[in-house]
Amino acid sequence: MTGSSNTNTNVPGEIVPDGGWGWVIVFSSFMIHFIMDGITYAMAEIYLEPMLEKFQLNRGYVSAIFSILPAVTLGAGPIATVFTNMYGCRIVTIVGACLASLGFFLSRWWVNIYYYYITIGITGGIGFGLIYAPALISVGYYFERKRSLAMGIAIPLPQEHSEQRRAQLRLDKEAKQQAARVVEQAANTDEQQTKLLTNRERLDKYRSVMFPSAAP
Known part of the structure; x- marks a missing residue:
């Protein structure tokens, strides 16, 4: 069968309408x-x-x-x-x-x-x-x-039930990963704040030793 022919390859000589x-x-x-x-x-x-x-x-x-x-x-x-x-x-x-x-x-x-x-x-x-x-x-x-x-x-x-379950599991996994990223970001933020407080305490202690008159 050629690309422009409507001849049915299953029934020789039979013409299929391809529409109608x-x-x-x-x-x-x-x-x-x-x-x-x-x-x-x-x-x-x-x-x-x-x-x-x-x-x-x-x-x-x-x-x-x-x-x-x-x-x-x-x-x-x-x-x-x-x-x-x-x-x-x-x-x-x-x-x-x-x-x-x-x-x-x-x-x-x-x-x-x-x-x-x-x-x-x-x-x-x-x-x-x-x-x-x-x-x-x-x-x-x-x-x-x-x-x-x-x-x-x-x-x-x-959509099969197995596909629905796989989709739900994928969504649950993505939600858990997103929650883990949020927790990790919060932990990093707390750690950074702790470091800033520690550095400030050290700076205040250094100032109190080097400049006693400037200490509050």
Whole structure:
């Protein structure tokens, strides 16, 4: 493929628009990632503590719900890719959205913790997996020369909790270093003042010895 051609290198002879309806696909992919990542990353922050208080369960049992969801989502990738090649991005995305919605809707009824594993973790995870793969693949069908820009817009990368912890640790370290510098500067100032007082006392003593009449 030359730099000025819009020929799709994956499908010989296929012309990609590099714009037009492709930007609608980019926006749709962005919204998919926005909603999916919002649910995946925010659910534990919102529901973990209330669920621990309400159900009086071990933290490990409850937090497993929010670990199974992304694990199944990513694990369903190969299956979603096969279905996408067979039926297309649109049908697979619709089926995945219906399946994920069903899983989260069923989770409104509490049976036991294993029920949540099935509804949120497995059913919702498989639905998310069927949505996630087409959202990645579909952008490439509409862009060739501008694919990097389109993918950068369509796939926002959330900040991981580990990155947030590292950023917080870095800020804490900088704050401690700043506090240490302030303490060191204060100590140096006190030391300088002590030296000035000592020198003045010596000067006064010298004057009292050399010039007794001038002593106060």
